[in-house]
Amino acid sequence: MIELLALPILGAAGYALYWRALVASAGRARMLQPCGSVLTDPVHGCDRTGYGTLAGRFKDFPVEVRLFSESLAFRRLPQLWLSVSVHRPTGLSETLDVLRRVAGAEFYAPGPELSARYPVPCGWPGETLVRGSRGASDLLGRVDAPIAEILAEPRVKEVLLTPRGVRIVSQLCQGERGAYLLMRENRFPVPHVGPELLQPLLAQATNLAQHLNDQGAAHEPDDARARTAA
Helix, strand or coil, rough: CHHHHHHHHHHHHHHHHHHHHHHHHHHCCCCHHHHHHCEEEEEEEEEECCEEEEEEEECCCEEEEEEEEECCCCCCCCEEEEECCCCCCCCCCEEEEEEECCCCCCCCCCCHHHHHECCCCCCCCCCCEEEEECHHHHHHHHHHHHHHHHHCCCCCCEEECCEEEEEEEEEEEECCCCHEEEEEEEECCCCCHHHHHHHHHHHHHHHHHHHHHCCCCCCCCCCHHHHHHH
């Protein structure tokens, strides 16, 4: 008899959990909706984890904005990261990955796959790890100043330069402590990303991409420039 009485209670509890999961999923999908006005030709989407995505153009650069969560680091609350990518070839062949406060949980960073480690330039935060492809020391010297400006913002986690473009990853927020400790649930207190949070990252990423394009053109052999112009 007790078991029969418990069934409706368990059913109600299960329904409540299911409904809460649906609401949370819908909220994740809408988090970048307010930022559509920042881009030209904005395209909203959703990734396989349920977070909304945003693509379009910013200052005539093709850009992509994504959100992803991470809860792998030991004794640290879950993190929600905001990623801004500029998909324009840099004109350079090297790759450089600048990562701060390495916790060993940066599944999104290609650093471990890169063969060379470089000294942290003077004036950069001391807890920074710089890895890249072999021969990227010259590239590091050319982007020292603009990356130093980006790293002045403590929330910035990664600056990635590849032949295909540029990415900046910044901390959006930490997970709610109670939800994580009690239920191991990744619940974040930010309902949406406002344009005022996204625009500075977009400006930094596109400025860095333009800097790399300029540097690539400046280091291109004269005969190659002549062929391009022709």
